[in-house]
Amino acid sequence: MLSFLKRVILFGIISWIPLLSWGNNLSEIHSAAERYYGEGSYDEAITEFKRYLYFSSTDSARYHDIHQKLGNCYAYQNQNGQAIAEYNKAMAYADSDSAYYRSALAVVSLYIASEQFERAQQQILNLQIGVSDSTLMRKVSLYKGINELHRFNWEASHKAFRQYFTDPAGRVILDSLFHQAGNLSLKSPAFARILSAILPGLGQIYGGDYENGIRAFVLNGLLFYNFAYYYNRNHLVNTVLSGILIANRYIMGNREHAAGVVKDHNRQLQSSYAQETMKGILHVFKRVQ
Amino acid sequence: MSGPNLRWILLVFTVLLVPLSHSTAADSLRNPYYQPQKVYEFAEHLYREGEYVRAAGEFRSLFHRYPSSSADSLWLRLGLCYYRAGQYSESSEITGDLLQKSDSDGSAFGPAYSLMVFNYLHQNNYAGIDSLSRSVTEGKKREMDNGKYFVLQGVSSFYAMNWEHAEGQFTAALRDYTLQEPLRVLTQDYLRSLKKIGNLKEKKPAIAGGLSALIPGLGKVYLGRPGDALFSFVTIGVLGYNAYSSFSSQGFGSVYGWLNAIPAISFYFGNVYGSVTGAFIHNRQQINNIMENVEFPEESYFIRNY
Amino acid sequence: MKKFLFCILLFPVALQAGDVDRMQYIYSELYDTETETVKAGKPETTTDSGLLVKLILVYQKYFSIQDMKVCNFQQSCSNFAKSSLIQYGPFWGSLMASDRLLRDNSFAFHYYPMDPQSELLEDLPPQAHYLPYYLSE
Numbered sequence: 001m002l003s004f005l006k007r008v009i010l011f012g013i014i015s016w017i018p019l020l021s022w023g024n025n026l027s028e029i030h031s032a033a034e035r036y037y038g039e040g041s042y043d044e045a046i047t048e049f050k051r052y053l054y055f056s057s058t059d060s061a062r063y064h065d066i067h068q069k070l071g072n073c074y075a076y077q078n079q080n081g082q083a084i085a086e087y088n089k090a091m092a093y094a095d096s097d098s099a100y101y102r103s104a105l106a107v108v109s110l111y112i113a114s115e116q117f118e119r120a121q122q123q124i125l126n127l128q129i130g131v132s133d134s135t136l137m138r139k140v141s142l143y144k145g146i147n148e149l150h151r152f153n154w155e156a157s158h159k160a161f162r163q164y165f166t167d168p169a170g171r172v173i174l175d176s177l178f179h180q181a182g183n184l185s186l187k188s189p190a191f192a193r194i195l196s197a198i199l200p201g202l203g204q205i206y207g208g209d210y211e212n213g214i215r216a217f218v219l220n221g222l223l224f225y226n227f228a229y230y231y232n233r234n235h236l237v238n239t240v241l242s243g244i245l246i247a248n249r250y251i252m253g254n255r256e257h258a259a260g261v262v263k264d265h266n267r268q269l270q271s272s273y274a275q276e277t278m279k280g281i282l283h284v285f286k287r288v289q
Numbered sequence: 290m291s292g293p294n295l296r297w298i299l300l301v302f303t304v305l306l307v308p309l310s311h312s313t314a315a316d317s318l319r320n321p322y323y324q325p326q327k328v329y330e331f332a333e334h335l336y337r338e339g340e341y342v343r344a345a346g347e348f349r350s351l352f353h354r355y356p357s358s359s360a361d362s363l364w365l366r367l368g369l370c371y372y373r374a375g376q377y378s379e380s381s382e383i384t385g386d387l388l389q390k391s392d393s394d395g396s397a398f399g400p401a402y403s404l405m406v407f408n409y410l411h412q413n414n415y416a417g418i419d420s421l422s423r424s425v426t427e428g429k430k431r432e433m434d435n436g437k438y439f440v441l442q443g444v445s446s447f448y449a450m451n452w453e454h455a456e457g458q459f460t461a462a463l464r465d466y467t468l469q470e471p472l473r474v475l476t477q478d479y480l481r482s483l484k485k486i487g488n489l490k491e492k493k494p495a496i497a498g499g500l501s502a503l504i505p506g507l508g509k510v511y512l513g514r515p516g517d518a519l520f521s522f523v524t525i526g527v528l529g530y531n532a533y534s535s536f537s538s539q540g541f542g543s544v545y546g547w548l549n550a551i552p553a554i555s556f557y558f559g560n561v562y563g564s565v566t567g568a569f570i571h572n573r574q575q576i577n578n579i580m581e582n583v584e585f586p587e588e589s590y591f592i593r594n595y
Numbered sequence: 596m597k598k599f600l601f602c603i604l605l606f607p608v609a610l611q612a613g614d615v616d617r618m619q620y621i622y623s624e625l626y627d628t629e630t631e632t633v634k635a636g637k638p639e640t641t642t643d644s645g646l647l648v649k650l651i652l653v654y655q656k657y658f659s660i661q662d663m664k665v666c667n668f669q670q671s672c673s674n675f676a677k678s679s680l681i682q683y684g685p686f687w688g689s690l691m692a693s694d695r696l697l698r699d700n701s702f703a704f705h706y707y708p709m710d711p712q713s714e715l716l717e718d719l720p721p722q723a724h725y726l727p728y729y730l731s732e
Contacts, residue, residue: 004296023322047343054334055322216661237531257670305715363600413623450621494729516702524697562726570719570731573621580621 026056033069042073049073064093068103075106080114101127101136108143112150120147138164149277152270154181161281170284177280184273186266189259196258200251203258207265216254223247314534325351332366341374361387361397365592368404372411372588381408398429399438403591406441415449436465437591440472444586447479450576456483475586489575494568501564507558508564512571521560528553625722647685651677667703669715672696679721691724 033048049070054065067090074083087103094100104127111120122262124144133136158178165171184261187207196203201217204210227247230238321327321471333352348367352360364387371380384405391397402421409417422442425433443458449524455540459476462468492512501508528549535546655673666672675695680688695718707716722728 007296025322028320029322047346050335050340050343051322051331054331055327212660213659219658219661237527241527243533249663250663251663253661256663257661315679358675452695456727514702514706516700516705517698520700520702521697555689555693556697559690563607566633566724566729569726577621 009195026052027288029055030062033066037069037073042076046070046073060093061095062092064095064099064103067093068106071106073102075097075110080110083110097131097133101131101139105139105143108147112143112147114151117147117151121151138166146278149274149281152274154178161234165284170287173280173284177277181273181277184269186269187262189266191261192258192262193255196255197251200254203255207258207261209261212257212261216257220247220250220254223250336366336370336373341370342376345370345374361391365397365400365404369588369592372404372408375407377411381405381412384408399433400592402438403441404588406445407588407591410445410448413448415445418449436462436468437472439465440468440476441588441591443476443479447483447528448580450550452483452486456480459483469590472586472590475584475590478583482579485579486576489572489579491572492568494565496566497564498561501561505560508561509567512564512567514567518568521556525553525556525560528556622719622723625720645680645685647689647725648677648680651680666700667701667716668707669710670717670718672699675718675721679724682721683725687725687727691721694724 029048029052033045033052036042036045036048043047048122049066053066054219067086070085071083071090074080084107087107094103101239103125107129108120108123111117111123120143124140124147127140127142128137131140137168141160145157145164148154148157148160158174158181161178162171165174192203192206194203195206196216199217200220201213201215204213204216223242223246227239227243230242303473322331328347328351333350335344335347337340345367348363348370351363364383368380368384368387371377371383384401387397387401390406391401402425405550406418407419409415409421439458439462443455443462446452446455446458459480462476463473463480497508497511499508500511506520506522509515509518509521532546532550532553535543537548539546622710651673659671659673668675670678672692672695676688676692679691679695682688696719703716707718709716
């Protein structure tokens with residue numbers, strides 16, 4: 001048993017030990033940032049991560065992870081530009097292939113989410129060059145499949161998804177989903193233009209817009225009648241006015257409008273097909289997991 | 290209780306208290322990175338990086354945790370953060386409060402005054418600048434009787450389009466030999482622009498309207514838009530000619546004649562109206578071209594060294 | 596003949612128009628400075644519209660949809676006419692609309708700044724074309 005005095009000294013030493021750990025103050029900031037990140041308070045998390053980054057100068061082992069999390073925080077707050085900048089920094093600090101690809105694929109998913117499919121395609125092509133690990137290749141092919149689906153390239157998308165889903169049951173469902181791509185009844189805008197050139201309004205009716213088709217027919221008919229009236233009476237000025245300045249505008253406009261109607265119809269069909277296929281693929285994805 | 294038992298209880302109690310007294314909460318007062326100096330350093334870093342709103346948040350936290358710190362410079366930094374972030378109304382509010390507090394004493398008055406003027410300029414609130422300069426107390430007026438504040442007054446008058454007053458202020462500013470070089474260059478720039486504005490030749494709306502009334506399109510030629518003139522002349526001419534020939538052959542009952550006459554009359558008066566307003570727009574355009582070519586001053590020239 | 600020649604000589608000199616900017620200082624009261632948008636000039640839909648506005652609405656619904664994209668400006672002529680008629684009444688509105696129709700021609704590319712994204716020209720809002728606005732200063 002120690003004497004009372006020695007116990008007091010022991011107590012003093014014990015109580016002051018935690019204060020000697022100044023090296024832990026930085027990691028306190030880091031743990032606070034991680035706590036905010038886990039809770040979902042992304043604004044505070046960004047501040048604390050940035051505070052850690054500013055004050056720490058030697059501990060770069062955590063930098064990849066911190067920049068990745070910073071990118072996630074910005075992405076949750078819909079600040080895509082800053083998120084992509086942070087992911088790029090994370091890629092610079094990546095110490096392994098899988099870490100690098102984690103950040104790069106996050107950038108791709110941001111591009112797809114903000115509907116910048118061409119940029120996502122470019123990034124995917126960059127990632128496919130020089131990849132050796134098969135798991136990483138599979139991950140990239142999944143993103144490629146999604147991106148090509150949104151760009152309406154069914155063949156490429158099918159091929160990419162086949163690389164990701166290797167089990168036979170999943171592949172059967174995949175094949176059946178993509179088989180329907182051939183059955184899409186797309187219409188031709190050029191044909192609509194030709195139809196509208198023959199008879200105004202026919203192109204719109206071919207595209208499915210009956211109301212505007214009839215209106216175009218009536219309007220162009222009246223204008224042509226007006227033009228023919230003056231032409232028959234050899235009124236040069238009026239022929240020119242009604243023919244070239246007015247009727248021509250509406251006839252050409254009618255063709256453009258018909259092409260626009262058909263393009264809208266096609267886009268509608270393709271995007272609804274893409275959505276259905278995406279739902280089907282998610283189903284397969286969940287089954288595989 | 291017996292002696293040794295009491296001591297044991299006390300010892301166990303204090304040993305158990307030790308981990309509780311050192312809480313691991315991140316904003317623990319003992320963590321040096323949350324001390325005011327480090328927080329201020331971090332906030333300055335955020336400001337330099339361009340994250341103005343986040344920096345403002347950090348500056349604000351200094352008020353809440355350490356109210357004894359020098360409040361004036363902190364309020365000014367806060368106002369600057371919001372100004373840089375483009376939130377001029379918030380910045381005006383903060384700077385206004387600071388101005389009221391430091392009107393009687395404190396060296397923050399000058400920089401705060403300058404920041405307030407810049408906020409008003411960005412909000413195009415020239416009346417605000419006038420009332421601000423009138424409300425300055427006599428003591429402070431003497432303090433602000435130097436080149437820097439003459440330049441500030443000149444800039445405000447320039448953007449309020451009060452040319453004579455601006456010229457007077459800029460000339461007075463140049464007479465102050467302590468005026469720093471960047472401000473001197475800026476003042477000379479503004480004086481050159483003012484000279485250009487003085488030499489501008491205005492187009493008279495009455496002449497433009499009269500010419501267009503005489504011959505459709507001539508007013509537009511006077512304004513320097515011959516393309517518009519050609520188009521209006523041809524349009525009105527053709528429509529008018531059609532109407533005239535139709536009325537002269539079929540009388541005033543012809544539908545075709547009225548179908549051409551109504552647009553012709555409407556376009557004729559529209560052309561006259563367009564020439565008149567076009568003259569006003571052209572005059573304003575000339576002034577605007579000169580105003581946009583002169584560099585808007587950086588607020589740091591006026592708030593530096595604080 | 597001499598007058599004709601004189602007019603021909605004027606054209607090359609007069610075709611060089613100055614730079615047209617957005618006039619942010621001069622027309623500052625027309626622009627919302629914090630959000631950088633134009634306050635006036637947006638087409639408004641009201642229930643109480645005069646006859647002319649109703650005519651424009653009919654035109655927009657049945658005719659302009661079939662026409663080519665002929666308007667060179669960002670705000671189409673029919674929208675400009677609609678908003679000026681609603682804001683300033685039939686007299687000033689029709690004057691401003693007919694002036695706008697005359698200004699909307701191929702030569703306008705020399706006189707107005709172009710918005711790079713939409714490749715259409717930027718015109719000043721109706722308030723800047725309203726004559727009493729200038730006469731009241």
